[in-house]
Amino acid sequence: MRTAQLWHWIYYRGTSSFEEMLNISKAFRLRLSERFTLARPQIVSEQLSRDGTRKWLIRFDPVDVRDRGAEVECVYIQDEDRGTLCVSSQVGCTLTCAFCHTGTQKFVRNLTAQEIIAQLIIARDRLGDFPERAPPEDGIVPTGGSRFVSNIVFMGMGEPLYNFENVRDAVAVFSDGDGLSLSKRRITVSTAGVVPRLHELGAETGAMLAISLHAVRDELRDKLVPLNRKYKIAELLQACRTYPGASNARRITFEYVMLKGINDSPADARELVRLLKGVPAKINLIPFNPWPGTAFECSDDATIEAFSSIVFNAGYASPVRTPRGRDILAACGQLKSETEKLRARALLAAEG
Numbered sequence: 001m002r003t004a005q006l007w008h009w010i011y012y013r014g015t016s017s018f019e020e021m022l023n024i025s026k027a028f029r030l031r032l033s034e035r036f037t038l039a040r041p042q043i044v045s046e047q048l049s050r051d052g053t054r055k056w057l058i059r060f061d062p063v064d065v066r067d068r069g070a071e072v073e074c075v076y077i078q079d080e081d082r083g084t085l086c087v088s089s090q091v092g093c094t095l096t097c098a099f100c101h102t103g104t105q106k107f108v109r110n111l112t113a114q115e116i117i118a119q120l121i122i123a124r125d126r127l128g129d130f131p132e133r134a135p136p137e138d139g140i141v142p143t144g145g146s147r148f149v150s151n152i153v154f155m156g157m158g159e160p161l162y163n164f165e166n167v168r169d170a171v172a173v174f175s176d177g178d179g180l181s182l183s184k185r186r187i188t189v190s191t192a193g194v195v196p197r198l199h200e201l202g203a204e205t206g207a208m209l210a211i212s213l214h215a216v217r218d219e220l221r222d223k224l225v226p227l228n229r230k231y232k233i234a235e236l237l238q239a240c241r242t243y244p245g246a247s248n249a250r251r252i253t254f255e256y257v258m259l260k261g262i263n264d265s266p267a268d269a270r271e272l273v274r275l276l277k278g279v280p281a282k283i284n285l286i287p288f289n290p291w292p293g294t295a296f297e298c299s300d301d302a303t304i305e306a307f308s309s310i311v312f313n314a315g316y317a318s319p320v321r322t323p324r325g326r327d328i329l330a331a332c333g334q335l336k337s338e339t340e341k342l343r344a345r346a347l348l349a350a351e352g
């Protein structure tokens, strides 16, 4: 009974202090507040794009003496009928996808499940998306009657399948019907293709799957998504064919960033269609979002259009993702924070 009460206060009502839990005895509330805290991580900054996209830089406290805290970015993209929160799973990333800004930041550490969940709690706090709260004064929230955060995508910083246990636990909390209550069909985990963990992801979380594909030939994908040197395209697609729960009603999303003169020819589009045979797929074409120092350029509109029609005529939905939040570097592949790992000497000092 106590667990259900606490769960309701924390995840359904979004309470940030034990004091407010009036159906729990004063003595027990006191004991809880002596040992635990519901305080939110610090929001270092909040940026609001011209198109209504919001980006938060969130600072987490150190988890041990070796850690000096961590900063991650988290982005909220509002549409008329939905609100999507793009969460981070790691600080930095071990993978170095050539077109991705996060990939230029050295990996610092995995986020804990509670740090992943905190990103949703913070978003709901800021958007007034808990019972009896008001939306922000700028009023930029979905108007179609959905919850303000109705969808979660693990497409922020990091490779979620290299932090599997914490991502799995966070998905379980996100989707619990007595708490944050997001439908699993609206939670998407995006991976660069960590093949050995795909089956587990589907079986243990029931989340939707997205694959950062970006190339249809191994020589090119080896360069764009270096993880491909370990798990080749054929092996990755075979794992997708047997992904638990995938069906025509629950399609796997294939993300494909459009890079001028690199992966955007009609022959690439035809090969993409050939490769995806037998996979319940939809294809998300992402115009490349530039970031400081990148050598890539975005394909031009006509090329994207031609690519999209080949895919569409083969029977696949192939929406071109409208870039959101570019002016605040909140668009796909643009996230990065300043957090770095402690150098060896600082580590010794911290431990001493």
Ligand code: SF4
Residues within 6 Å of the ligand: 093, 094, 095, 096, 097, 100, 101, 102, 103, 104, 156, 157, 158, 159, 192, 212, 333
């Ligand atoms: S695309 Fe994803 S996996 Fe690749 S470097 Fe960026 S954050 Fe890491």
